[in-house]
Amino acid sequence: MKLSELGEFGLINLIRTISARYEKPGRTPWQGVLVGIGDDAAAWQGNNRIQLATTDTLVQDIHFDLDIINWEELGWKALAVNLSDIAAMGGIPKYALLSLALPSELDVEDISKFTNSMMHLAREFGVVIIGGDVAAAPNVVITVTIIGCSKGKAILKRSTASSGEQIAVTGQLGLSAAGLEMFKGKTIPDPEIRNIMRRAHLQPLPRVKEGQILIEQGVKTAIDISDGLTADLAHICESSEVNAKIKIEQVPVHPVVTSNFSNYQELALSGGEDYELIFTADEATIARTKQCLNCPVTVIGDITEKKLPTRVTIVDGKGNIIPYKKGGWEHFENGVPEVKFA
């Protein structure tokens, strides 16, 4: 079988399955592991706090296009997407390792811009880049690893959602995917709007502080939106063995997207790379959390019992199910996000 048939999540499952074969219950190395393969970050028990580690690779022409993104933005984004994974665990990012595979003909000035921008963002979030690796390569591949820890005794996981909980999301969605549409040729006349969209797509701001506040308010379940709202919510559902129902009219679409894109709902549901947080909790906890967060928080639906094979159901204002084809970014299977509304 080709990797293209197995798909990204099939591959992750394969690695997880093989890994489990080498696990012996009670064996020392596994004892402290709290969260292994399949969440935003791995977690293990430290002396006082829970330790976290996450890694993300950006590959030229797959994750980014050097004709679109500049080196400052690339340095920012490579770190930001990893910070977002720590945010989705409610953790504190502390140390980062930077692995750079680079073509020899690159301009050193560009690498300087890249590094300065990454260090700038690192400092903003109290992160120190303590090591890494550099190597020659035919195309640019950037891997950032972040090591962090929990703020208190708890972390946010994907596997703890339960039936009856509300589903909420921070911020407004679709702007990053709209930015990608713009880069692909969609005309946006207003330079200020263009700039907002560019920034959303190329310099996302991870919700690190917000993740920590979720924990403080008793939220247990969260994920960040990288693959897309429905795809990432489906990850929570798979891990927690529940289903989810989203009311499409409640999904907070960024006004710039609503104004400029007829497919704004698609962009918000499946565009991905919003780096907002999806979280689930009981109504009172979500109401309390909303009070504490300095960003929009919108309840978009509910966690339900696992009845249907479809993990995430989308309904309109009248409760009618809106069919949609698989949404969200997936590596290997589809080269571009593939979402079709019936």
Add this chain to the structure above:
Amino acid sequence: MKLSELGEFGLINLIRTISARYEKPGRTPWQGVLVGIGDDAAAWQGNNRIQLATTDTLVQDIHFDLDIINWEELGWKALAVNLSDIAAMGGIPKYALLSLALPSELDVEDISKFTNSMMHLAREFGVVIIGGDVAAAPNVVITVTIIGCSKGKAILKRSTASSGEQIAVTGQLGLSAAGLEMFKGKTIPDPEIRNIMRRAHLQPLPRVKEGQILIEQGVKTAIDISDGLTADLAHICESSEVNAKIKIEQVPVHPVVTSNFSNYQELALSGGEDYELIFTADEATIARTKQCLNCPVTVIGDITEKKLPTRVTIVDGKGNIIPYKKGGWEHFENGVPEVKFA
């Protein structure tokens, strides 16, 4: 300036310089950092032990050739080279993150072989693969990150060598580089010898236990041989601001290399990827360490005061200096290890 002019170590220095600009003395995030950019692994103070993290990227057609290495060997090697960095700090490897950038047309069976082999080696060394990332890419890029800790209160560093110390090396050198020569076309008739050379180059065994014993015996300074004996010893000299003198006749060349390669000294001095440990200490400490290690330990020279700009001087049995051109693997500058003896 092009990256090819700056070179691998110039790039590392550039990143380190930029990083230092963002460091504010006494700022919390930096307080716990014991070893930053420029050693085998980064180190920071945990509650009891020193925490370690290291990352290494293997790029197809730069670090490995899929016409030579099979997928089991690749899975092994990608983890082994990182374990060797933890060995060079005298640490205990604990957790690993695996980031895979892979072409969609790859066979899933090959990825299974890769993963099984890596998990097997991980289990041998008590390491759990707790997370990672997968992505589509035009060529195979593998990044492994290992997180570990010190066994006691100390770690091995590059920066602690001092004048008057002896330089010692574990094992026998040159076999990995000899293996590479074989893959490039050198005829080795004996299949058993071929197999020994293949294994040395493609499935190195990191000296993790040996690194821990060095610490226990009071050794403070070590590095693993990845770039090559002289190049890696030069890294110790740069970090410690000392020079080194190697007696070429004392360098332990693997007998298979001596028997089959006329350039055996060159292979042992500059071939690289031996994944043995170079360490420095006073004579008594080295003698004691030799007693405790279950592998050959050979004293090959001395650390001297920094007098000459040449970090590492090689002398023959009569004490005459043997001139050599820059040795050891360096990314960006030279595509292949470049060593010339005058």
